[in-house]
Amino acid sequence: MIDYMLKTSDITKTFRKADALRNVSITIESGKIYGLIGSNGAGKSTLMRIIAGLSFPTSGKMELFGKESPKDIQAERKRIGCMIESPSVNLSLSAKENIRYHRVLRGISNEEIEDELIQLVGLGDTGKKQVKDFSLGMKQRLGIAVSLINNPELLILDEPINGLDPIGVKEIRVLLKKLCEERHITVIISSHNLPELYQVATDYIIIHDGEIKQTLTLEELENKCQRHLLIECENPEDLLVILETELGTTNYKIMPDKTIKLYSYVDDKKKVAKTIFENGIIATNFSVEGDTLENYFISVIGGEKND
């Protein structure tokens, strides 16, 4: 059984001899919210446009909902909703009128969907207010409502949180979680800002200069970024006893290479060093590790670390 809805294999897109995407292979599993992170010009929009059928790859293959031929893939795209670049909304219309416009344009007869979508994205109390008087976050949520008109299973959102204040980002986060949990919609959301996207997504795909640099889950990201003391010694089992009995902590992890990550006492490493030394343990490596989300992102895309 296929447990993914989308798979790209070695997709390359070349514009005038320059590669916007190079051998991009990603797998999108259902029920997740994927954050596609990359700096300006990394290739995020190009990848999203190819998935949505607004552009075509120079080479490479794609599989969508189990279909591989271009004709079948095009038919399956009915199951995708997307907001690429700015939301397609008319500023002089109300939220409901905008939804109606797109509903009629697509030949959807169910009028109830208008109120249903407006409520869903939290714009139920905007009445006749014109979209030009909406905040940026409200406009983005309306754009998302428009992209939900065809009841998609996969939602593609290009930079919907770009420029939003923390409250606006939180509203989008709550909305996407709701779409994922209640409507079982899988989401791909792009951003150039990892800290801003943090916790909106359940999985992260880091793209740079047209190449996928890393894919990781939220848990893996948190592990990478959580500050800790990394301790390496000859007898890690003895060290654990000392951490528990002398320092009273079990807040550690034993890594496959037998190093210990200690999440307590990060700001009191002298005490740890002294205690373990006094108990006869010689540390061969003892350092503070972990990073801010921003520095981690920069380190993955190969830039200078700003310590």
Ligand SMILES: Nc1ncnc2c1ncn2[C@@H]1O[C@H](COP(=O)(O)OP(=O)(O)OP(=O)(O)O)[C@@H](O)[C@H]1O
């Ligand atoms: N139609 C086009 N013609 C020529 N070059 C293009 C075209 N579209 C994109 N590019 C180039 O492809 C590269 C990737 O662009 P893309 O818009 O996909 O990046 P992005 O990650 O979405 O960036 P941003 O965050 O700035 O939107 C860039 O170097 C861009 O200049």
